[in-house]
Amino acid sequence: MLTSQRKSLILDMLRREGQVVAKRVAGEFSLSEDTIRRDLREMAAEGLLKRVHGGALPVSPDLPDFSTRRTISSAAKQRLGAAAAAMVRPGQLIFLDGGTSTAEIARALPRSFAFTVATHSPTIAAELEHHPTAEVILIGGRLYKHSMVAVGAASIGQISLIRPDIFFLGVTAIHPSRGLSTGDLEEAAVKRHIASQAAETHVLVTAEKLDASSPCTIMPVSDLAGMIVPAELDEQRLSAYRALGVNIVEV
Template sequence: MQRTREEALNGLLPEQREQVILERLRTHGRVLAAALAAELQTSEHTVRRHLRDLAEQGHCKRVYGGALLISPADKPAAVRMSEAVDRKARLASAAASIVRPKQIILLDAGSTNVAIAAALPDNADLTVVTNSPEACSRLLTRPGFDVILVGGRMTRGAAGALGATALLQIQQVRADLCFLGACALDPDEGVAAFDAEDAELKRAMVKASGQIAIALTSEKLMTAAPFSVAPAAAIDYLFVEADVPPARLTSLEAVCDNVMVARS
């Protein structure tokens, strides 16, 4: 006789339960210990132990009541620049639509923000302040841009300048709009980064800007990274891809002022 799904889950070995939990994390991003315990017909204590083990293996971050999948964005800049180019271009086109002439734009480093630099229209009459050499190179030869490149320490694999010099320069800026780079975003946990100095610089960018915009590929949503940058409520414009599930979109709309879907 074929076993029911409930019987199959009830008979799982510990390593099999852990694999099921990891699959749920990869599918949903956030998991709750109570819900997993009910589904796997085991105790919350057992589920929490599995989540602790998965966190120690680098798969997730423990949060209140459960866990979040670790963002896949912890890769060298050169790798990220070559990934999902068409998807980032669609996000960039949508993000560029909110820019207005004569604004001071603070453009954070990151592959999607490099795409935003390329998507900004010629003769836009903008001042763009950026810590990204790649973004700077996309703008320098085009009409209508006054470009200020923030200096500082460039680490191996980094997409932009970091450190005390960059932080001091950002603190002297008063921008109308910031396109903030984000390694991870969750409605409850907010925006996060993988590097402590990067997170500190991003927090300074948030403080220096009148409005905050983030364009984010889907795999970074409902994920975590070690260093907190800002709450999700600090985001004035969030640009996401068309494949974001409706329930996930609703949870983002509950905390972000304007969630805009980039369509082809």
């Protein structure tokens, strides 16, 4: 088997299972563990995976601070935000997570009918300052500055008092077997609690977040009602998510 073929199979396994164990791969390929470990080292150097003891994990997306991320507004995120905003109906209570993708939803929300937006992000609330028909509920708590969202017991207590019709969740990574994830344990707990309170949860996913994993798990992919993704994504990358029963909107 050629090295390039072997590496391609390793990447397929990583996308499918969320991890690669060198010993098991060596057995499947009838090769030495040293050969597989060398492949994994080379692939890690190319940025294709993250080496860990005994094998490899998907690459975690970089986590630049919020002020850096908010200056980057891609056309893809604007499309995703517009598609999400179009889902909102009159009189609904929607919950917007923090983040640059959900900021695009806030900017695209309908102005022809009334609804309520709950958020634990002061920056998202500020986006709605001049919105003519949106009532805003701002959840408080300890400010996690990296993502500019409130976290902790105070936040969870306030979220327990509401039942959103739709939660637009923000994540740093999504993987079919490892689930939806982010970089902070407390932030993940708050996101998970919002999802448990909401009638349905949808997530906006740009290409770099797909088939990746961050340190703190939020919930399984199968708990999602839907994903909104760029239309240019390869269908092969989406098939594992469709198999979990998630409705996928491509825009």
